[in-house]
Amino acid sequence: MEIEFQRVGKKYESGHDALSQVSFHLRQGEMAFLTGHSGAGKSTLMKLIMMIERQSTGKILVDGVDLHTLSQHAIPYHRRRVGVVFQNHQLLFDRSVFHNVALPLQVSGADDDQTGKRVRAALDKVGLLGKEKLNPMALSGGEQQRIGIARAVVNKPQLLLADEPTGNLDPRLSAEIMNLFQEFNRVGVTVLVASHDLALVARMRHRVLTLNQGRMVNDGGFA
Amino acid sequence: MARPPQQPQRPSQRGATRQNHSVQQKPAWRAQGFDLKLYLRQHQAFLIESFTRLIGHPLASIMTIMVIAISLSLPGGLFVLLKNVQSVTDRWEQQSVISLYLFPSLEDTEALSLSHQLSSRADVASVEYISKEEGLRYFEQSSGYEQIMSTLPENPLPIVLKVIPKAIVDLNTLPDLQTLRDQLQSLPQVELAQLDAEWLQRLATMISFGERFVYAISALLIIAVLLIVGNTIRMAVESRRDEVLVMKLVGATNSYIRRPFLYMGFWFGLLGGLFASICILLLSWWVSAPAARLVELYHAGFELQSFNAVEIIICLTISAVIGVIGSWVAVSRHIRNIELQ
Numbered sequence: 381m382e383i384e385f386q387r388v389g390k391k392y393e394s395g396h397d398a399l400s401q402v403s404f405h406l407r408q409g410e411m412a413f414l415t416g417h418s419g420a421g422k423s424t425l426m427k428l429i430m431m432i433e434r435q436s437t438g439k440i441l442v443d444g445v446d447l448h449t450l451s452q453h454a455i456p457y458h459r460r461r462v463g464v465v466f467q468n469h470q471l472l473f474d475r476s477v478f479h480n481v482a483l484p485l486q487v488s489g490a491d492d493d494q495t496g497k498r499v500r501a502a503l504d505k506v507g508l509l510g511k512e513k514l515n516p517m518a519l520s521g522g523e524q525q526r527i528g529i530a531r532a533v534v535n536k537p538q539l540l541l542a543d544e545p546t547g548n549l550d551p552r553l554s555a556e557i558m559n560l561f562q563e564f565n566r567v568g569v570t571v572l573v574a575s576h577d578l579a580l581v582a583r584m585r586h587r588v589l590t591l592n593q594g595r596m597v598n599d600g601g602f603a
Numbered sequence: 604m605a606r607p608p609q610q611p612q613r614p615s616q617r618g619a620t621r622q623n624h625s626v627q628q629k630p631a632w633r634a635q636g637f638d639l640k641l642y643l644r645q646h647q648a649f650l651i652e653s654f655t656r657l658i659g660h661p662l663a664s665i666m667t668i669m670v671i672a673i674s675l676s677l678p679g680g681l682f683v684l685l686k687n688v689q690s691v692t693d694r695w696e697q698q699s700v701i702s703l704y705l706f707p708s709l710e711d712t713e714a715l716s717l718s719h720q721l722s723s724r725a726d727v728a729s730v731e732y733i734s735k736e737e738g739l740r741y742f743e744q745s746s747g748y749e750q751i752m753s754t755l756p757e758n759p760l761p762i763v764l765k766v767i768p769k770a771i772v773d774l775n776t777l778p779d780l781q782t783l784r785d786q787l788q789s790l791p792q793v794e795l796a797q798l799d800a801e802w803l804q805r806l807a808t809m810i811s812f813g814e815r816f817v818y819a820i821s822a823l824l825i826i827a828v829l830l831i832v833g834n835t836i837r838m839a840v841e842s843r844r845d846e847v848l849v850m851k852l853v854g855a856t857n858s859y860i861r862r863p864f865l866y867m868g869f870w871f872g873l874l875g876g877l878f879a880s881i882c883i884l885l886l887s888w889w890v891s892a893p894a895a896r897l898v899e900l901y902h903a904g905f906e907l908q909s910f911n912a913v914e915i916i917i918c919l920t921i922s923a924v925i926g927v928i929g930s931w932v933a934v935s936r937h938i939r940n941i942e943l944q
Contacts, residue, residue: 456854459851484854
């Protein structure tokens with residue numbers, strides 16, 4: 381999936397400018413990091429791509445389609461093409477690991493065979509194949525994060541968005557998670573990871589977009 | 604951005620066109636198009652899942668279901684009562700009489716010819732001719748006014764024709780009998796035509812009043828059930844807020860999110876209707892003995908009617924539909940308010 385921001389601005393009702401004049405182009409199959417201090421607008425940028433929020437000014441093109449032209453009705457179908465991983469894992473603790481990961485498939489109407497195969501494949505990728513029957517509560521923070529990743533990729537999305545996916549993990553686990561994203565990127569998924577862990581980002585050697593108070597201050601090589 | 608060369612099933616995007624890529628990415632089930640079997644199986648899964656959820660909170664569910672059942676059993680019970688009153692009057696096989704009081708000036712021969720004329724009508728079974736003298740005799744025997752009557756210079760009573768219609772009087776034939784009465788009243792020889800079914804007319808009025816009463820009560824209680832279901836579902840949605848948010852995040856449509864709650868409303872309605880039916884059956888059984896005794900005083904062979912199978916099915920259908928509607932309204936309003944932030 382290809383994403384293009386053209387002078388995008390987001391002003392909240394409170395008057396706060398979360399983003400202003402942000403432009404960048406994330407090509408098909410590219411992997412990039414989004415950095416900046418907290419409150420710089422990283423999450424807002426991700427929400428705009430997910431259509432959780434709508435931009436106030438400018439244009440966002442996804443695969444050449446202006447998101448502004450999509451109706452409310454089209455939003456769920458747009459979201460199915462995007463996998464998201466959030467810092468607070470957003471897992472459901474009333475069901476097993478398997479059913480957490482299966483959620484995107486159920487939502488888009490996959491049959492049971494397909495669901496079983498894909499969920500196990502996704503869990504296998506994140507190294508949790510043996511734990512599908514457990515409740516996520518019984519797993520460690522790093523494992524929970526990986527459930528979230530499995531859920532994000534189970535639908536084979538064309539874009540993977542991760543907002544502070546290593547937020548509260550130790551450096552070793554953080555590196556593992558980042559390597560996972562890199563693997564998905566290798567098989568063609570466009571990946572955008574928001575992180576304030578600059579050291580880790582630097583080690584990954586990918587394109588880095590830096591936001592500062594809602595403005596894109598750096599778009600280039602490695603941080 | 605170095606890429607390993609070995610990617611057999613998914614070649615590097617640099618080489619592949621986007622067209623190819625999107626085809627490869629397209630999940631198999633989406634390419635198949637609409638699958639009715641799958642769709643039905645999903646609905647079946649929702650049906651079972653929502654029922655399991657109901658059982659998961661037995662106390663709360665039973666309380667809601669019982670409130671619905673009580674609300675529905677009141678109009679249901681009134682309906683059964685009305686049905687029985689109607690059935691009693693329907694079985695009241697009684698011949699009615701239209702008494703025609705002829706003008707006193709009318710000659711006996713004229714009255715007789717009218718009597719013959721009337722008895723040949725298709726809707727008249729027979730006509731009894733009561734002459735002035737016979738009338739006087741009846742009057743004296745029954746009233747004890749012999750002395751007063753004997754002081755009168757002449758017999759003041761008119762000739763009376765007792766017309767017995769073919770139709771047996773009940774609520775269905777009452778309008779016809781009233782029409783017949785009106786026709787006879789309009790005859791020039793007739794001063795007054797009287798249908799001796801006043802009690803039935805009063806009953807008919809009361810039943811039509813009762814019907815309206817039942818409709819009004821039903822409407823109010825159906826609204827109550829809508830509110831009960833709506834409130835219960837609203838709380839259910841609220842308690843599953845996180846789930847709704849995650850589902851929205853992974854691309855669930857609103858109709859998909861709505862579905863389990865609609866099924867929950869369906870179950871509430873259906874089970875409420877079921878318990879209401881049971882309540883009504885128990886209630887009818889409980890009052891059947893005294894009711895039968897009461898009716899036996901007037902007429903033998905009465906059997907108290909309760910809900911029959913068709914009425915139970917209608918009751919269940921109505922209550923299930925109310926459940927779905929109540930939950931639809933609540934869910935639609937509420938799901939819109941739960942938005943990702």
